[in-house]
Amino acid sequence: MKRLGPGSVSYYFYHEKKFLLIVTLSGILYNIGMIAGPWFDGQLAQYLYDIFGGTRTASDMYALCLCYALVIVGVQGARYVKRLYVRKFANNISLAMKDRIYQHLVQTPKRDMEQADTGALMTKVISDIDTCVEGMRKFTTEIFDTGVVMMTYIVMLLCYDWRLTLCVLVFPPIAYALANSLRRLVATTAARSKESSGALSGMTLDRISNALTYRVYGEEAVQDRRYETYLADYEKKMILANLWENTLQPIYKVIAMIGTVLVIWFGGHNVQGTGWENWDIAAFSTYLACFIKLATKSSHAAKLFNAIQKAQVSWQRIQPHLQAAAELRQPVPPAAPAELTVRHLSFTYPGSANPIFRDLSFSAKPGTLIGVTGPVACGKSTLGQAFLCENPHGGQIFFGTKELGNGHTAPDGIVGYCGHDAELFAATIEENIRLGLPGDIGTVLKMVCMDQDCATFPAGTQTPIGEGGQRLSGGQQARIALARTLFHPRPLLILDDPFAAVDMATEQMIFDNLRRLGSDRIILLLSHRLSLFPKLDQVIWLNGDGTAVVSTHEGLYASCPAYRDLYDLQHAQGGAIHE
């Protein structure tokens, strides 16, 4: 049997089976109890008639009222339980879905996330989950509130007068049919309003994050006008969506209620003894009350159709995220040092005809420091990220006998990565470095020459650094990010321009520390600053046209004019030390 996964709706129903059982039992109790209302209403009318006629006393009426009150308490108690657990059921599903979506989004390759409009994506996904869960909640509730209760009402009406019931039951299906025929329109307008809401969120995020740039370059008025157009579009689409969703409700109700005229006409004949059945006042009142409740319920069915249709549309959009998040990665302990072998590695960005690099092969033993450089935008960062395997690459990367495959293999305990972006978060320095790993961070702080900076902070390593590390200088941010990479033991380190924001003396000190630390590690140093390259064991020069040269500093200096020119230029400016 196929196992239910988070990419299937049934999975969520199945996981909440306990709450569903409680909802089912209390729902059946409540809805069967609902027919007691019309029955008691009819009896009350009859008792009143009998009291005036002298065949009953006031104490009979009191007893009936007491019974009615007790039944109401029981029925409403069941309703309370049903509603409470239906909410719990919906909340749990919403939490489970949001958790999975969150897991998926944080696993999405960073470049993909940057290319997607993150604000719009988040708004759409979260509101799609809400719509979807609302549809599931309504479906669950209405099975009882509409399905079971309508069946009980129909059975009761048939018992009172089956011919009249067949006549009056013609109208509610007309209301259903109308609601059903309009559900696509309702879903489409709702989907458009959601898209517009997502675009507005993206625009808001952009306006806030780039506020300074817009202000400095006098772009504020232009951006504000742009924002206004998004706002106006959102307003228009929201109004349209609400219009289709809510204004048709009274029309459904009127159609479903047309049968009331027949009930009064033919029911009156039944009471007079000239109709299909012989009724007393109680029967007439019960039948009328029951039919009105049935018609009201019928008009609610439109809301159910709309909710389910919208939920289906939302489900189709979030399902791939939920499905993809099904295979969650678990962190594993650091791998042992091993040899790195890269064979015929190639990478081309999706949609591009030109590879960033192709047929790149090299190997390195533990303790090797490899420099990667080349002209501006030659693909250094792209090569570094190939080891994270976030995007599919051609060729093979072996670490020992393990192939770093295409797909998400980053937490395999092999690769440590320090990217261009420090990716610091609003927490203390220590928390940013640790990321949950126990141990003393003092050593790595010394290694990245950050220990003295920390000593000057008011709370030392416990100092909160703000969102993105905004309370630190660029150089401090870069060193904290490097400290984090070094603190988490990995045998293969990819360091993307880690010295870009530090002075040359600090760069030298950190490098010497790296050399000591790297005695059993392989370190790839991606940089356009060549001052340290003479000290590296291997250098990879990316030409920027997809080709590359793998050699040493001396080898490249002798054979690659572009490398030599760049090195000499930096050396002349005091940026490189040729040994």
Ligand SMILES: Nc1ncnc2c1ncn2[C@@H]1O[C@H](COP(=O)(O)OP(=O)(O)OP(=O)(O)O)[C@@H](O)[C@H]1O
């Ligand atoms: N997500 C992407 N999709 C398509 N092309 C991309 C993407 N990211 C980068 N590129 C392109 O790939 C090329 C290499 O980019 P990359 O960032 O790897 O170069 P780099 O050598 O690290 O750059 P720099 O010299 O600025 O440090 C560039 O031409 C860039 O425009």
